[in-house]
Amino acid sequence: MKYYVAGHRGMVGGAILRRLKARAAQGEALEIVTRTHAELDLTDQAAVRAFMQAERPDVVILAAAKVGGIHANNTYPAEFIHDNLMIECNVIHQAHAAGVKRLLQLGSSCIYPREAAQPMAEAALLTGPLEPTNEPYAIAKIAGIKLCESYNRQYGVDYRSVMPTNLYGPGDNFHPENSHVLPALMRRFHEAAQEGRDEVVIWGTGAPRREFLHVDDMAEASLFVLDLDQAIYQANTEPMLSHINVGCGEDVSIRELAGMIAGVTGFDGRISCDASKPDGTPRKLMDVSRLSDMGWRAQIPLERGLEETYRWFLDSQDAGDLRT
Ligand SMILES: NC(=O)C1=CN([C@@H]2O[C@H](COP(=O)(O)OP(=O)(O)OC[C@H]3O[C@@H](n4cnc5c(N)ncnc54)[C@H](OP(=O)(O)O)[C@@H]3O)[C@@H](O)[C@H]2O)C=CC1
Ligand SMILES: C[C@H]1O[C@H](OP(=O)(O)OP(=O)(O)OC[C@H]2O[C@@H](n3cnc4c(=O)[nH]c(N)nc43)[C@H](O)[C@@H]2O)[C@@H](O)[C@@H](O)C1=O
Secondary structure: OEEEEEOOOOHHHHHHHHHHHHHHHOOOOOEEEOOOOOOOOOOOHHHHHHHHHHHOOOEEEEOOOOOOOHHHHHHOHHHHHHHHHHHHHHHHHHHHHOOOOEEEEEOOHHHOOOOOOOOEOHHHOOOOOOOHHHHHHHHHHHHHHHHHHHHHHHHOOEEEEEEEOEEEOOOOEOOOOOOOHHHHHHHHHHHHHHHOOOEEEEEOOOOOEEOEEEHHHHHHHHHHHHHOOHHHHHHHOEOOEOOEEEOOOOOEEHHHHHHHHHHHHOOOOEEEEEOOOOOOOOEEOEOOHHHHHOOOOOOOOHHHHHHHHHHHHHHHHHHOOOEO
């Protein structure tokens, strides 16, 4: 089996690549194809077509996307909708044109309405208005699901979608403004502890709640869904409601998260909130019963995941290869 992992240098694609390599090392007969962003711009239709026609993979895993936290989504909405729509259209259509029968693409929990009932079931899709700070990105992610479903219906292929909750772990982006909350706060608290400062400011009110899943769990879940027998996948989904939520089933407030990160990084000063910054969606807790009914559950508790990620952050900083 020849796998193409799109976005293998990103956090999720990197974790999926590690899992596939581990499987190959255990004797599974698989070949992995990758291209960096510099080698293949997935927004370039002709380049994606040439790549797919030349490589003709058996399986495509689409983990490449324009990704960022609330500030990046709010500041660069045109890039978020344009790049993600282009990447999805090109990869999904050209995979089909090259005869690819199996594909898995990653969406996001932001596809659900801002005021969706909690926990958010797959059926909440398209039932209400989206959160304005990330609506363009969410629209692109919803289009990704609908592309897969449409190609399944018209061409009889087997293209699946997983919707991850907020992710974190090795390979994350620690940019001070454009990253997600967990890596942003890990870096900010670390630097405050190192510099002996007595205050760290977090964005918004600290009241929003988020569910955090370790990226190694996400990689396991992705391959679990990809490997499901087609009859089981179809029995647990609907043709036009085919995506599967991935999460751990528990959430924390941003203030609670900040307290945990302060503990891990050794910061013992004051935590204050900058309410001039947006809160975004009030709560995003996934209903993960569709996936758990099929037998998958997250394994890495947030406390352990934070400690391991902090150690990875320190090592990567020392080695000079942190994404910032
Ligand atoms: N991180 C999270 O909390 C969540 C992520 N997801 C989803 O998971 C998937 C992976 O996200 P994550 O690993 O966190 O993101 P990353 O930013 O870590 O990785 C994305 C990868 O895609 C590549 N990429 C972006 N644009 C292009 C392009 N035009 N051509 C080729 N490659 C490109 C990036 O390369 P380069 O850096 O060189 O641009 C990068 O390697 C995405 O679909 C995302 O929406 C869903 C929910 C939460
Ligand atoms: C994965 C998900 O990620 C994004 O949505 P989000 O969950 O709102 O993302 P976030 O991680 O940036 O923020 C979570 C909460 O945390 C607060 N917060 C505090 N202090 C910092 C801070 O320093 N940085 C950031 N980024 N947020 C902070 C922040 O104000 C907000 O209340 C979208 O890309 C969306 O499209 C998407 O899919």
